[in-house]
Amino acid sequence: MKNHLLLLGCLMIISCQPTSTLFDDALCIENITTIDAINGLRESQTVIIKAGKIFKISPTSDLPLSPENDIVDGTGKFLIPGLWDAHVHFAYMEELAPRMHDLFLAYGITSLRDTGGKIDFVRKWKAQSLANPTTTPRLMIAGPLLDGLPNVYDGSDPMRPPLSVGLGSKEAVEQKIEELDSLGVDLLKAYEMLTPEQFSAATALGQEKGLKVTGHVPLSMDVISASNAGLNSMEHMRNLELSCASNAEELLQQRRQLLSEGRQDPGGVLRSRIHQTQRATAIENYDPKVAEKVLQVLAKNQTWQIPTITLSTAFTELPFATEEWQSSFAYLPDSVEQRWKQGIATVAAQEKTTFQKNYSKWLMNMVKQVHSAGIDMMAGTDTPIFFLTPGRSLHEELAVLVTAGLSPLDALKTATLNPARYFGLEQELGSIEEQKWADLLLLDANPLEDITNTQRIRAVVKQGNLINREQLDQLLAKLSSEK
Protein backbone atom coordinates (compact mmCIF):
# COMPACT_ATOMS: atom_id res chain seq x y z
CA MET A 1 0.00 0.00 0.00
CA LYS A 2 2.82 2.35 0.96
CA ASN A 3 4.54 1.58 -2.36
CA HIS A 4 1.40 2.29 -4.27
CA LEU A 5 1.00 5.67 -2.61
CA LEU A 6 4.61 6.49 -3.43
CA LEU A 7 4.06 5.48 -7.05
CA LEU A 8 0.87 7.57 -7.24
CA GLY A 9 2.76 10.53 -5.80
CA CYS A 10 5.47 10.18 -8.45
CA LEU A 11 2.88 9.99 -11.21
CA MET A 12 1.17 13.12 -9.92
CA ILE A 13 4.43 15.02 -9.94
CA ILE A 14 5.11 13.89 -13.49
CA SER A 15 1.62 14.73 -14.73
CA CYS A 16 1.70 18.21 -13.08
CA GLN A 17 4.90 19.12 -14.88
CA PRO A 18 3.79 21.28 -17.82
CA THR A 19 5.06 19.87 -21.07
CA SER A 20 7.83 21.83 -22.73
CA THR A 21 6.69 23.91 -25.67
CA LEU A 22 8.18 24.53 -29.06
CA PHE A 23 7.34 27.90 -30.65
CA ASP A 24 7.95 27.88 -34.40
CA ASP A 25 9.76 30.89 -35.86
CA ALA A 26 9.96 32.56 -32.50
CA LEU A 27 12.59 34.18 -30.34
CA CYS A 28 12.35 33.17 -26.69
CA ILE A 29 13.92 35.24 -23.91
CA GLU A 30 13.95 33.11 -20.80
CA ASN A 31 14.24 33.93 -17.10
CA ILE A 32 14.51 37.68 -17.52
CA THR A 33 13.37 40.54 -15.28
CA THR A 34 10.98 42.78 -17.21
CA ILE A 35 10.41 46.43 -16.32
CA ASP A 36 7.75 48.71 -17.78
CA ALA A 37 5.57 51.59 -16.69
CA ILE A 38 2.36 49.53 -16.56
CA ASN A 39 3.52 46.34 -14.84
CA GLY A 40 6.53 47.61 -12.91
CA LEU A 41 9.18 44.98 -12.29
CA ARG A 42 8.45 41.30 -12.91
CA GLU A 43 11.12 38.73 -12.17
CA SER A 44 11.80 35.42 -13.97
CA GLN A 45 9.69 35.96 -17.05
CA THR A 46 9.75 34.23 -20.39
CA VAL A 47 8.97 36.45 -23.36
CA ILE A 48 8.10 34.83 -26.68
CA ILE A 49 8.51 37.06 -29.74
CA LYS A 50 6.92 36.10 -33.01
CA ALA A 51 6.17 37.96 -36.25
CA GLY A 52 7.63 41.16 -34.78
CA LYS A 53 5.33 41.19 -31.77
CA ILE A 54 5.28 39.95 -28.21
CA PHE A 55 3.41 36.69 -28.66
CA LYS A 56 3.43 35.55 -25.08
CA ILE A 57 4.75 36.58 -21.68
CA SER A 58 4.63 34.24 -18.74
CA PRO A 59 6.53 33.39 -15.55
CA THR A 60 9.39 31.14 -16.64
CA SER A 61 8.29 28.41 -14.20
CA ASP A 62 4.93 28.16 -16.01
CA LEU A 63 6.36 27.88 -19.48
CA PRO A 64 9.08 25.25 -19.90
CA LEU A 65 10.64 25.61 -23.30
CA SER A 66 11.70 22.82 -25.60
CA PRO A 67 15.48 23.12 -26.13
CA GLU A 68 14.77 23.28 -29.85
CA ASN A 69 13.51 26.84 -29.48
CA ASP A 70 15.68 29.83 -30.31
CA ILE A 71 16.40 30.76 -26.68
CA VAL A 72 18.19 33.78 -25.21
CA ASP A 73 19.14 33.26 -21.57
CA GLY A 74 17.99 36.35 -19.70
CA THR A 75 19.34 35.31 -16.31
CA GLY A 76 20.58 38.37 -14.44
CA LYS A 77 19.41 40.67 -17.23
CA PHE A 78 16.63 43.25 -17.59
CA LEU A 79 14.17 43.86 -20.39
CA ILE A 80 12.63 47.31 -20.95
CA PRO A 81 10.57 48.72 -23.83
CA GLY A 82 12.57 50.37 -26.62
CA LEU A 83 13.18 54.05 -25.94
CA TRP A 84 11.82 57.10 -27.75
CA ASP A 85 13.56 60.39 -28.29
CA ALA A 86 10.57 62.72 -28.60
CA HIS A 87 12.48 65.73 -29.90
CA VAL A 88 14.93 65.30 -32.77
CA HIS A 89 15.75 67.13 -36.00
CA PHE A 90 16.92 65.11 -38.99
CA ALA A 91 17.09 68.31 -41.03
CA TYR A 92 19.15 70.45 -38.65
CA MET A 93 22.48 69.18 -39.93
CA GLU A 94 21.87 67.50 -43.24
CA GLU A 95 25.32 65.85 -43.41
CA LEU A 96 24.54 64.02 -40.17
CA ALA A 97 21.10 62.73 -41.18
CA PRO A 98 22.27 59.64 -43.14
CA ARG A 99 23.74 58.13 -39.98
CA MET A 100 21.07 59.14 -37.49
CA HIS A 101 18.88 56.04 -37.77
CA ASP A 102 21.86 53.75 -37.10
CA LEU A 103 23.13 55.88 -34.24
CA PHE A 104 19.75 55.96 -32.53
CA LEU A 105 19.29 52.23 -32.92
CA ALA A 106 22.76 51.46 -31.57
CA TYR A 107 21.85 53.42 -28.44
CA GLY A 108 18.53 51.64 -28.01
CA ILE A 109 16.27 54.37 -29.37
CA THR A 110 13.62 52.51 -31.36
CA SER A 111 11.18 55.37 -31.99
CA LEU A 112 11.59 59.03 -32.83
CA ARG A 113 9.53 62.17 -33.07
CA ASP A 114 10.99 64.70 -35.49
CA THR A 115 9.93 68.15 -34.39
CA GLY A 116 10.72 70.23 -37.42
CA GLY A 117 12.41 70.21 -40.78
CA LYS A 118 11.78 70.54 -44.51
CA ILE A 119 8.99 68.21 -45.41
CA ASP A 120 10.70 66.52 -48.37
CA PHE A 121 13.80 65.90 -46.30
CA VAL A 122 12.11 64.39 -43.24
CA ARG A 123 9.72 62.36 -45.39
CA LYS A 124 12.74 60.70 -46.98
CA TRP A 125 13.99 59.44 -43.61
CA LYS A 126 10.50 58.39 -42.60
CA ALA A 127 10.19 56.38 -45.82
CA GLN A 128 13.50 54.69 -45.05
CA SER A 129 12.19 53.76 -41.63
CA LEU A 130 8.92 52.38 -43.02
CA ALA A 131 10.80 50.31 -45.58
CA ASN A 132 13.14 48.81 -42.94
CA PRO A 133 11.06 48.38 -39.79
CA THR A 134 13.32 45.74 -38.21
CA THR A 135 16.57 47.68 -38.54
CA THR A 136 15.48 51.33 -38.30
CA PRO A 137 13.69 53.32 -35.58
CA ARG A 138 10.11 54.32 -36.37
CA LEU A 139 9.91 58.01 -37.17
CA MET A 140 7.00 60.36 -36.58
CA ILE A 141 7.32 63.70 -38.38
CA ALA A 142 5.95 67.21 -38.02
CA GLY A 143 7.33 68.71 -41.22
CA PRO A 144 8.43 72.35 -41.07
CA LEU A 145 7.85 74.65 -38.11
CA LEU A 146 4.72 76.66 -38.83
CA ASP A 147 5.89 80.17 -38.12
CA GLY A 148 4.54 83.65 -38.69
CA LEU A 149 6.46 86.54 -40.22
CA PRO A 150 9.31 87.22 -39.83
CA ASN A 151 10.06 83.52 -39.26
CA VAL A 152 12.92 82.47 -36.97
CA TYR A 153 14.46 79.46 -38.75
CA ASP A 154 14.73 81.13 -42.15
CA GLY A 155 18.11 79.78 -43.26
CA SER A 156 19.80 83.15 -42.82
CA ASP A 157 22.66 81.74 -40.74
CA PRO A 158 24.03 78.27 -39.89
CA MET A 159 22.54 78.47 -36.40
CA ARG A 160 19.13 78.90 -37.97
CA PRO A 161 18.82 76.52 -40.92
CA PRO A 162 15.57 76.75 -42.93
CA LEU A 163 13.50 74.48 -40.69
CA SER A 164 10.40 76.68 -40.85
CA VAL A 165 7.88 78.21 -43.21
CA GLY A 166 7.02 81.88 -42.67
CA LEU A 167 3.26 82.31 -43.04
CA GLY A 168 1.69 85.71 -43.52
CA SER A 169 -1.96 85.03 -42.76
CA LYS A 170 -4.44 82.66 -41.15
CA GLU A 171 -5.32 81.35 -44.60
CA ALA A 172 -1.67 80.63 -45.35
CA VAL A 173 -1.46 78.59 -42.14
CA GLU A 174 -4.54 76.58 -43.09
CA GLN A 175 -3.30 75.98 -46.60
CA LYS A 176 0.06 74.76 -45.31
CA ILE A 177 -1.59 72.38 -42.86
CA GLU A 178 -3.79 70.95 -45.66
CA GLU A 179 -0.66 70.39 -47.71
CA LEU A 180 1.30 68.78 -44.84
CA ASP A 181 -1.63 66.55 -43.96
CA SER A 182 -1.81 65.33 -47.55
CA LEU A 183 1.92 64.56 -47.35
CA GLY A 184 1.45 62.35 -44.30
CA VAL A 185 2.74 64.27 -41.29
CA ASP A 186 2.06 62.76 -37.87
CA LEU A 187 1.80 66.01 -35.93
CA LEU A 188 2.17 69.77 -36.41
CA LYS A 189 4.59 72.20 -34.83
CA ALA A 190 3.58 75.78 -34.19
CA TYR A 191 6.28 78.37 -33.65
CA GLU A 192 6.99 81.62 -31.86
CA MET A 193 6.08 84.27 -34.46
CA LEU A 194 2.52 83.14 -35.11
CA THR A 195 -0.22 85.62 -34.29
CA PRO A 196 -2.95 84.46 -31.88
CA GLU A 197 -5.36 84.27 -34.83
CA GLN A 198 -2.95 82.09 -36.85
CA PHE A 199 -2.25 79.93 -33.83
CA SER A 200 -5.94 79.27 -33.15
CA ALA A 201 -6.45 78.43 -36.82
CA ALA A 202 -3.62 75.88 -36.57
CA THR A 203 -5.00 74.16 -33.47
CA ALA A 204 -8.55 74.12 -34.84
CA LEU A 205 -7.52 72.56 -38.14
CA GLY A 206 -5.07 70.22 -36.40
CA GLN A 207 -7.86 68.94 -34.24
CA GLU A 208 -10.10 68.45 -37.25
CA LYS A 209 -7.37 66.41 -38.96
CA GLY A 210 -6.47 64.40 -35.86
CA LEU A 211 -3.00 65.97 -35.76
CA LYS A 212 -1.60 67.04 -32.41
CA VAL A 213 -0.16 70.54 -32.34
CA THR A 214 3.05 70.90 -30.43
CA GLY A 215 5.23 73.94 -30.26
CA HIS A 216 6.78 76.91 -28.65
CA VAL A 217 4.21 79.24 -27.14
CA PRO A 218 3.95 82.16 -29.60
CA LEU A 219 5.51 85.34 -28.24
CA SER A 220 2.25 87.18 -28.96
CA MET A 221 0.44 84.93 -26.46
CA ASP A 222 0.78 83.68 -22.92
CA VAL A 223 0.86 80.04 -21.87
CA ILE A 224 -2.68 79.95 -20.50
CA SER A 225 -4.27 81.30 -23.67
CA ALA A 226 -2.14 79.01 -25.88
CA SER A 227 -3.11 75.98 -23.82
CA ASN A 228 -6.77 76.99 -23.81
CA ALA A 229 -6.58 77.51 -27.57
CA GLY A 230 -5.64 73.85 -28.02
CA LEU A 231 -1.86 73.55 -27.82
CA ASN A 232 -1.33 69.82 -27.14
CA SER A 233 2.28 69.96 -26.00
CA MET A 234 5.09 72.39 -25.27
CA GLU A 235 8.71 71.90 -26.30
CA HIS A 236 11.49 72.99 -23.89
CA MET A 237 8.84 74.63 -21.69
CA ARG A 238 9.63 77.50 -24.06
CA ASN A 239 8.31 80.85 -22.86
CA LEU A 240 6.74 79.27 -19.80
CA GLU A 241 8.85 81.52 -17.57
CA LEU A 242 7.29 84.58 -19.23
CA SER A 243 3.86 83.50 -17.98
CA CYS A 244 4.95 82.49 -14.47
CA ALA A 245 6.19 85.95 -13.46
CA SER A 246 4.36 88.35 -11.17
CA ASN A 247 4.42 90.87 -14.06
CA ALA A 248 3.35 88.37 -16.74
CA GLU A 249 0.63 90.63 -18.12
CA GLU A 250 3.00 93.59 -18.42
CA LEU A 251 5.57 91.36 -20.17
CA LEU A 252 2.92 90.22 -22.66
CA GLN A 253 2.04 93.82 -23.58
CA GLN A 254 5.74 94.64 -23.93
CA ARG A 255 6.28 91.61 -26.21
CA ARG A 256 3.44 92.65 -28.46
CA GLN A 257 4.97 96.10 -28.72
CA LEU A 258 8.41 94.66 -29.55
CA LEU A 259 6.89 92.33 -32.14
CA SER A 260 5.14 95.18 -33.83
CA GLU A 261 8.24 97.40 -33.83
CA GLY A 262 10.53 94.64 -35.12
CA ARG A 263 8.46 93.47 -38.07
CA GLN A 264 11.20 94.44 -40.55
CA ASP A 265 13.98 92.57 -38.73
CA PRO A 266 15.01 88.99 -39.43
CA GLY A 267 12.95 86.60 -37.27
CA GLY A 268 15.97 85.23 -35.43
CA VAL A 269 17.17 88.71 -34.52
CA LEU A 270 13.74 89.79 -33.32
CA ARG A 271 13.20 86.67 -31.25
CA SER A 272 16.62 87.03 -29.60
CA ARG A 273 15.88 90.66 -28.79
CA ILE A 274 12.62 89.72 -27.09
CA HIS A 275 14.18 86.83 -25.18
CA GLN A 276 17.05 89.04 -24.06
CA THR A 277 14.65 91.72 -22.91
CA GLN A 278 12.33 89.45 -21.00
CA ARG A 279 13.66 86.08 -19.91
CA ALA A 280 16.00 87.14 -17.10
CA THR A 281 13.39 89.56 -15.75
CA ALA A 282 10.73 86.89 -15.86
CA ILE A 283 12.90 84.47 -13.87
CA GLU A 284 13.68 87.19 -11.31
CA ASN A 285 9.98 87.89 -10.97
CA TYR A 286 8.99 84.24 -10.77
CA ASP A 287 5.85 83.97 -8.66
CA PRO A 288 4.90 80.51 -7.32
CA LYS A 289 1.23 81.52 -7.09
CA VAL A 290 1.11 82.62 -10.72
CA ALA A 291 2.98 79.45 -11.72
CA GLU A 292 0.50 77.31 -9.83
CA LYS A 293 -2.39 78.81 -11.81
CA VAL A 294 -0.56 78.21 -15.08
CA LEU A 295 0.20 74.59 -14.15
CA GLN A 296 -3.43 74.02 -13.16
CA VAL A 297 -4.49 75.07 -16.65
CA LEU A 298 -1.84 72.87 -18.27
CA ALA A 299 -3.00 69.93 -16.16
CA LYS A 300 -6.68 70.54 -16.91
CA ASN A 301 -6.05 70.81 -20.65
CA GLN A 302 -3.52 67.96 -20.65
CA THR A 303 -0.88 70.10 -22.30
CA TRP A 304 2.11 67.75 -22.38
CA GLN A 305 5.65 68.93 -21.63
CA ILE A 306 8.88 67.92 -23.34
CA PRO A 307 11.34 69.77 -21.09
CA THR A 308 14.58 68.85 -22.95
CA ILE A 309 16.45 69.45 -19.69
CA THR A 310 19.85 68.43 -21.05
CA LEU A 311 19.60 71.08 -23.75
CA SER A 312 18.05 73.76 -21.61
CA THR A 313 20.62 73.49 -18.82
CA ALA A 314 23.61 72.81 -21.08
CA PHE A 315 25.25 76.21 -20.57
CA THR A 316 25.67 75.53 -16.87
CA GLU A 317 25.92 71.73 -16.77
CA LEU A 318 28.11 71.22 -19.87
CA PRO A 319 27.06 67.55 -20.31
CA PHE A 320 29.16 67.36 -23.47
CA ALA A 321 32.40 68.34 -21.72
CA THR A 322 33.25 64.82 -20.59
CA GLU A 323 35.60 62.49 -22.42
CA GLU A 324 32.96 59.78 -22.33
CA TRP A 325 30.45 62.04 -24.12
CA GLN A 326 32.96 63.13 -26.71
CA SER A 327 33.90 59.53 -27.43
CA SER A 328 30.48 59.34 -29.12
CA PHE A 329 31.69 61.94 -31.64
CA ALA A 330 33.74 59.15 -33.23
CA TYR A 331 30.50 58.09 -34.94
CA LEU A 332 29.89 61.52 -36.49
CA PRO A 333 31.36 62.89 -39.71
CA ASP A 334 34.85 64.25 -39.21
CA SER A 335 33.75 67.81 -40.00
CA VAL A 336 31.04 67.67 -37.35
CA GLU A 337 33.39 66.21 -34.74
CA GLN A 338 35.92 69.01 -35.28
CA ARG A 339 33.27 71.71 -35.21
CA TRP A 340 31.65 70.34 -32.07
CA LYS A 341 34.92 70.01 -30.19
CA GLN A 342 35.82 73.62 -30.98
CA GLY A 343 32.31 74.76 -30.07
CA ILE A 344 32.46 72.94 -26.73
CA ALA A 345 35.82 74.48 -25.88
CA THR A 346 34.33 77.93 -26.53
CA VAL A 347 31.21 77.32 -24.44
CA ALA A 348 33.21 75.74 -21.59
CA ALA A 349 35.58 78.72 -21.46
CA GLN A 350 32.77 81.25 -21.11
CA GLU A 351 31.87 82.61 -17.73
CA LYS A 352 28.38 81.40 -16.82
CA THR A 353 25.97 84.30 -16.62
CA THR A 354 23.65 84.87 -13.69
CA PHE A 355 20.72 84.33 -16.04
CA GLN A 356 22.07 80.97 -17.20
CA LYS A 357 22.54 79.83 -13.61
CA ASN A 358 19.10 81.08 -12.56
CA TYR A 359 17.45 79.57 -15.60
CA SER A 360 18.92 76.09 -14.98
CA LYS A 361 17.71 76.21 -11.39
CA TRP A 362 14.29 77.49 -12.46
CA LEU A 363 13.91 74.75 -15.05
CA MET A 364 14.84 71.90 -12.70
CA ASN A 365 12.35 73.20 -10.16
CA MET A 366 9.68 73.58 -12.84
CA VAL A 367 10.14 70.00 -14.10
CA LYS A 368 9.57 68.77 -10.58
CA GLN A 369 6.43 70.89 -10.23
CA VAL A 370 5.07 69.84 -13.62
CA HIS A 371 5.52 66.23 -12.56
CA SER A 372 3.83 66.82 -9.20
CA ALA A 373 0.93 68.58 -10.95
CA GLY A 374 0.31 65.38 -12.92
CA ILE A 375 1.18 66.88 -16.29
CA ASP A 376 2.48 64.26 -18.70
CA MET A 377 6.04 64.55 -19.93
CA MET A 378 8.10 63.04 -22.70
CA ALA A 379 11.88 62.69 -22.82
CA GLY A 380 13.37 64.55 -25.75
CA THR A 381 16.74 66.05 -26.57
CA ASP A 382 16.73 68.37 -29.64
CA THR A 383 19.63 66.39 -31.09
CA PRO A 384 21.79 67.21 -33.00
CA ILE A 385 21.53 70.78 -31.69
CA PHE A 386 24.10 71.90 -29.09
CA PHE A 387 26.57 68.98 -29.38
CA LEU A 388 23.92 66.44 -28.37
CA THR A 389 24.89 63.17 -30.02
CA PRO A 390 21.90 61.29 -31.45
CA GLY A 391 21.10 58.39 -29.13
CA ARG A 392 23.65 59.07 -26.42
CA SER A 393 21.88 62.26 -25.40
CA LEU A 394 18.55 60.57 -24.66
CA HIS A 395 20.20 58.55 -21.89
CA GLU A 396 21.46 61.81 -20.42
CA GLU A 397 17.92 63.20 -20.51
CA LEU A 398 16.64 60.18 -18.55
CA ALA A 399 19.35 60.74 -15.96
CA VAL A 400 18.54 64.44 -15.51
CA LEU A 401 14.82 63.70 -15.26
CA VAL A 402 15.75 61.58 -12.22
CA THR A 403 17.95 64.39 -10.90
CA ALA A 404 14.93 66.71 -11.25
CA GLY A 405 12.89 64.45 -8.98
CA LEU A 406 11.27 61.70 -11.08
CA SER A 407 11.65 58.10 -9.97
CA PRO A 408 13.66 55.97 -12.41
CA LEU A 409 10.43 54.20 -13.42
CA ASP A 410 8.68 57.53 -14.07
CA ALA A 411 11.68 58.67 -16.09
CA LEU A 412 11.50 55.48 -18.18
CA LYS A 413 7.79 56.13 -18.66
CA THR A 414 8.55 59.49 -20.32
CA ALA A 415 10.55 57.65 -23.00
CA THR A 416 8.35 54.55 -23.42
CA LEU A 417 4.68 54.49 -22.49
CA ASN A 418 4.09 58.25 -22.66
CA PRO A 419 5.17 58.83 -26.27
CA ALA A 420 3.08 55.80 -27.27
CA ARG A 421 0.08 57.36 -25.50
CA TYR A 422 0.81 60.75 -27.06
CA PHE A 423 0.43 59.22 -30.52
CA GLY A 424 -2.50 56.99 -29.52
CA LEU A 425 -0.29 53.92 -29.98
CA GLU A 426 -0.57 52.59 -26.43
CA GLN A 427 -2.18 49.37 -27.67
CA GLU A 428 0.86 48.75 -29.86
CA LEU A 429 3.88 50.11 -28.04
CA GLY A 430 5.30 51.35 -24.78
CA SER A 431 5.15 48.34 -22.45
CA ILE A 432 6.03 44.64 -22.43
CA GLU A 433 2.66 43.04 -23.09
CA GLU A 434 1.24 40.48 -25.48
CA GLN A 435 0.25 41.76 -28.93
CA LYS A 436 2.49 44.81 -28.71
CA TRP A 437 5.39 45.35 -31.10
CA ALA A 438 8.58 43.76 -29.83
CA ASP A 439 10.65 46.95 -29.54
CA LEU A 440 12.82 46.09 -26.55
CA LEU A 441 16.15 46.67 -24.85
CA LEU A 442 18.02 43.94 -23.05
CA LEU A 443 20.15 45.49 -20.29
CA ASP A 444 23.00 44.11 -18.20
CA ALA A 445 21.90 45.96 -15.06
CA ASN A 446 18.76 47.25 -13.40
CA PRO A 447 17.77 50.78 -14.51
CA LEU A 448 15.51 51.18 -11.47
CA GLU A 449 18.58 50.97 -9.22
CA ASP A 450 20.54 53.39 -11.36
CA ILE A 451 18.97 55.08 -14.37
CA THR A 452 22.34 55.22 -16.16
CA ASN A 453 22.04 51.45 -16.50
CA THR A 454 19.88 52.14 -19.58
CA GLN A 455 23.25 52.60 -21.26
CA ARG A 456 24.36 49.05 -20.49
CA ILE A 457 22.73 47.61 -23.58
CA ARG A 458 23.26 43.92 -24.27
CA ALA A 459 20.86 43.77 -27.22
CA VAL A 460 18.22 45.81 -29.02
CA VAL A 461 15.09 44.19 -30.40
CA LYS A 462 13.37 46.12 -33.19
CA GLN A 463 10.05 44.68 -34.31
CA GLY A 464 11.20 41.22 -33.32
CA ASN A 465 14.69 41.45 -34.79
CA LEU A 466 17.33 40.88 -32.11
CA ILE A 467 20.52 42.89 -32.68
CA ASN A 468 23.10 41.70 -30.17
CA ARG A 469 25.99 43.65 -28.64
CA GLU A 470 28.47 42.41 -31.20
CA GLN A 471 26.21 43.53 -34.07
CA LEU A 472 25.59 46.89 -32.39
CA ASP A 473 29.34 47.37 -32.04
CA GLN A 474 29.79 46.48 -35.71
CA LEU A 475 27.21 49.11 -36.60
CA LEU A 476 29.13 51.71 -34.58
CA ALA A 477 32.47 50.59 -36.01
CA LYS A 478 31.05 51.06 -39.49
CA LEU A 479 30.06 54.64 -38.62
CA SER A 480 33.55 55.36 -37.23
CA SER A 481 35.16 54.01 -40.37
CA GLU A 482 33.02 56.18 -42.66
CA LYS A 483 34.14 59.50 -41.24
Ligand SMILES: [Zn+2]
Ligand atom coordinates in the same frame (compact mmCIF):
# COMPACT_ATOMS: atom_id res chain seq x y z
ZN1 LIG B 1 13.84 71.46 -31.59
